Amino acid sequence: MRSWISIVALPCVAILLAALVSVDTPAASQSAAPAVTFHKNVLPVLQKNCQSCHRPGQIGPFSMLTYKETRPWARAIKQAVVTRAMPPWFADPRYGHFNNDRSLKQADIDLIAAWVDAGAPEGNPADAPAPIAWPEGGWQIKPDVAFDLPPYPVPAKGIVEWERIAFPAPFKEDTWVASVEILPGVPAVVHHLCFGFQKHRETTPYGVYQWMDVPRDENGNMLKVDGTTTGPRSGIVLSRKAGSTEVTRRTGSPDFFHEGTNEFCYLPGLPYEDYRPVNAGMFVPAGSDMIVSLHYTTTGLAVVDRSRIGFTVTKTPPKKKFLPQDGAEGENPPVARQQANASLAIPPFADNHPGPRAEIAFLKDVELVWFRPHAHVRGKTVRYTLIHPDGREETVLYVPNYNFNWQLTYRTSIPIRKGSKMRVQFTYDNSTKNKYNPDPGAWVRYGGQSWEEMGTPNMGFLVNQDEDVTNAIIER
Ligand code: HEC
Incomplete structure (x- = not known):
């Protein structure tokens, strides 16, 4: 009996102590740390990461230019940044490096969350950075x-x-x-x-x-x-x-x-x-x-x-010249592409259907500067795998969550040697789990309308100006 009481009593004391400590800690740290305010801390993050879309006339559904416009959305803003739904960015961070990666740094996410948790205080307008002169x-x-x-x-x-x-x-x-x-x-x-x-x-x-x-x-x-x-x-x-x-x-x-x-x-x-x-x-x-x-x-x-x-x-x-993937006029294309689009047939309710792979052979040395994968509303994932001339394979872009409403260009800089290959694999979700799916019961085939499907592996290339692009397929 005794031992039973002491076992129960001990945790009770521990909980009480923990409660005392946890009540104490935030108050203590709040008074020690400087308060996070809109003008001083949050606005610079919004200017850099959000206002390009969230200002009058742009695609964002509300403006974040001022405190007054931003304040009613504080809870939604915290939710959007903590879940990484905003800013829109879909590349798996484990692969590749993208110079237009607009995902927020963890420190900025924490800052916005702390600001919202503190009641989204305005602070002193004198602390605000100069407004951005948008075109x-x-x-x-x-x-x-x-x-x-x-x-x-x-x-x-x-x-x-x-x-x-x-x-x-x-x-x-x-x-x-x-x-x-x-x-x-x-x-x-x-x-x-x-x-x-x-x-x-x-x-x-x-x-x-x-x-x-x-x-x-x-x-x-x-x-x-x-x-x-x-x-x-x-x-x-x-x-x-x-x-x-x-x-x-x-x-x-x-x-x-x-x-x-x-x-x-x-x-x-x-x-x-x-x-x-x-x-x-x-x-x-x-x-x-x-x-x-x-x-x-x-x-x-x-x-x-x-x-x-x-x-x-x-x-x-x-210094450098952009080269379309099918070649500029009068020039040989830098790549040869193969993809059996006619064989694309996504069965009803299939939730992870692989489309026909694109196989792309590099016919000359190029600098790959962007990816622009394109599928329609059933597009689910896309992976670009670079196969080096020595056979080594490397994922250079993986989009685990393709979203038709956000067809991004992923900008990068990858030198690619002639003789390399790129394999591009799209998958499709024709199930009811895909909220954009207009008709999960339909067979879906290749076509240009959004209820038909595609899996187009667009890429952009640069070459140096001094290269002989008019005779692009040259031996090295
Ligand atoms: C590239 C343009 C773009 C950028 C950059 C962007 N947004 Fe958005 N945002 C949108 C669009 C478009 C919508 C509405 C459609 C959607 O939700 O996808 C939206 C929706 C939202 C919503 C509303 C979600 C809801 O509950 O309705 C919030 C909140 C939001 N964005 C916050 C942010 C924050 C915070 C940033 C910066 C850290 C940011 N956005 C950056 C375009 C953008």
Whole structure:
């Protein structure tokens, strides 16, 4: 009996003591440590990590420029940073190194959490850092040249097929483009807006949208799947002049293509392209055209989209030159890609379905400067594995949690030797666990619409200016 009492009594004393200590400690440390305030401690973190999106006119749903705007969101902010849901960043930190990694440092997360736990105090406005002078008009870059696309009426319902339209490039002379930003007019309807440059051809009409008629079943699925292109094989070309509603039909193939992949893209969540930090640029010869590829989605509301494209340019050639993965005009592509897209068939309810692997062979030495993996709403993971010429394998990017709403460019710097290979593997989640899945009971095949799937392993490369890029496949 005695021993029973003492066993019970001892823990009671211990709990009492612990309670006394724990009541005491926070009070003591709070008075010792300087108070965390909005102006002094939190605002610098928000300026650096959040305001690029969280300010008026940007994609963040509320502004964090001032205390008044930020204070009502304090609890949500703590939740978002502690769970690492914000800032949006999806690369597994165990692999690779990315110079646009915007995940917060643990110290900043702890700071924000401490501030919210202390009641989100304002502090003294005199302690605040100077406000950031954000560029006008919603731009993230300060464009030297801005180009306005013609207003595009997007209907309330139905499927809008991928279209192309050409314009003369907005530069009079040979130009080095150092950064590019595409500002969607109505982000809700712009599924993608991509473009590339191409020397003008007599057969390329300006200001005319062209698209292929696509045979589809009643659910919108393409009737024919062709592994080489997302384009259908109906052989009917539709076109419409910008500003007109009159559509003309003819058989044949479109008047103009852009052989390269689209070098510059707006995709949901994709930031601008910027080669300034790496002293690189893309050369655009005088007399080039811009071939723009557009994909609008309908939202139930008819709107007119007015998207814009902004450029910063340099007169002097930068040290390095951007090389599109399919080669600049008149140049050999730096890589050869293989992927059996036509074999993509995701069964109903499959929660971890591997797509056809992309195998990419490097035909010359390059510096890999970005990854831009692209899948649609069933995309789940993507892994890029670099296979060195000696056979060594290395994961250079792993995205464990691909999110269609955040199609990020992961910027890096990886020297790659000719003879290396890159293997890219996407997986898909067609189950009910995927909250973005519009129809878990459907078979999902390759296609350009967001209810169809893709697994596109885009990458960007730089080469030194002094390299002979016109004869790119050279022996070393
Ligand atoms: C690249 C743009 C971007 C950056 C940078 C960014 N956000 Fe966001 N944030 C968004 C968008 C878009 C949403 C709404 C959609 C979503 O939640 O994904 C959002 C939503 C939020 C929400 C609302 C979540 C909810 O409960 O509705 C909070 C809180 C938030 N962000 C906090 C932050 C904080 C704090 C930072 C910086 C540490 C930050 N964000 C950085 C774009 C951004």
